[in-house]
Amino acid sequence: MDEIPEDIKRVFVTAHDIVPEWHVRMQAAFQKSVDNAVSKTVNFPHEATRDDVRMAYVLAFKEGCKGLTVYRDGSRDEQVLSTGATNTSAAVPVTTSAPAKDGREKIIPRSRPSMTMGVTQKVSTGCGSLYVTINSDEKGLCEVFAQMGKSGGCAASQSEAVSRLISLTLRAGIDIEAVLKQIKGIRCPSPLWDKGNMVLSCPDAIAKAIERFIQSGGVTKAAASAKLNGAAVLPKKHDTESLSAKVTSGTKELAGMCPDCGNILEYVEDCVLCRFCGYSKCG
Known part of the structure; x- marks a missing residue:
């Protein structure tokens, strides 16, 4: 920082002014009198290499440190210590939230409508019964929910994550066929036969449920529009379960x-x- 006088800089040295070797040696000096591990961050400049980091860990081991934390300047978009001079333009890629260099506009998903209509399908999977709800509005498919019966854990949370992402892509205008191509056929260690079809995983079950919904005509835009305008319109029958029987x-x-x-x-x-x-x- 050029605006600070040199005599002040010599007294009040900042973390970026200290070379990594002396970061380690300072930690080692405290470690000699402490039984537990000493917590300290070794700050590396942006241009630091893997060998620089390796040498710091080797030195920490030789000096008797019980742990070591390193941080390379500019390795994250946001950081606590920054001089403002770090050139992160080469390290930080352009995100979808910022306009791309070719001038393309970012995609903003449309808001979820206050009312939707759809059907729920029960699909047997290796993790248990999966209930897949597929809803439409006046513009077509808009959201998918997946719930794993009474169970929780990883299977339920992953199914919820998949359905949330599918819902986001649907409202962003992404072609549903492109989405199905990505999740259909994903295999887990517990595949299961369900009504004559092999269900390879929970994502595969969601894909198959959406395919059945589309093939059966699902909830047409006209039906959704009529329903949302107050008319009583039932969803069409799909080939897994007859809603009329329910x-x-x-x-x-x-x-x-x-x-x-x-x-x-x-x-x-x-x-x-x-x-x-x-x-x-x-x-």
Whole structure:
């Protein structure tokens, strides 16, 4: 920093003014009197090489340090210590949130509509029953939800992550066929046969559910538009489960959300029943 006088710089030395070797030696000086490991960051300049880092670790080992943390200036977009002079333009790639050099505009997904309509399919996977909900609005497919029955853990969280990303791409105008090409065929250690089809993984199950939805006509734009404008239009039948078999005629008294699959519960003969997954509770 040129604006600071040299005599002040000699007294108040900053982390970037100290060469990595002396960062390590200072840590070693404290380590001699401390049983636990000493925490300290060795600051490297932006042009540091792998050999420079290796030499710091070798020196720390020889000096008796119990641990070592290194940081190369400019290796992250944002950092705590910065002189403002680090040239990060070569190290930081252009992100999708910033305009590209060729002048292309960034893609901004449209907002989720307040009302959608769709169907829920139950797909058996090696991790359990997966309930895939596919919704449409006036512009077509707009979102996908995937819930792994009562289970949690990695399978449920990964399925949720996949469905969120699919929803984002749908509202961004990405071709659904391009999305299906990426997730269909992904294999896990527990493939399973479901209604004559091999389900290779949870992402593969989501892809197959979306394909069935599209092939059966799903919820057409006209149906979605009519529904969102107040008309009562039921989704078309798809080839996995017949919604007409799930929902009978007549007015139903709703009883909240199903704790297993998240669909609507109905009161049936003093019990609550989910017609999608079969959950029931009486009394």
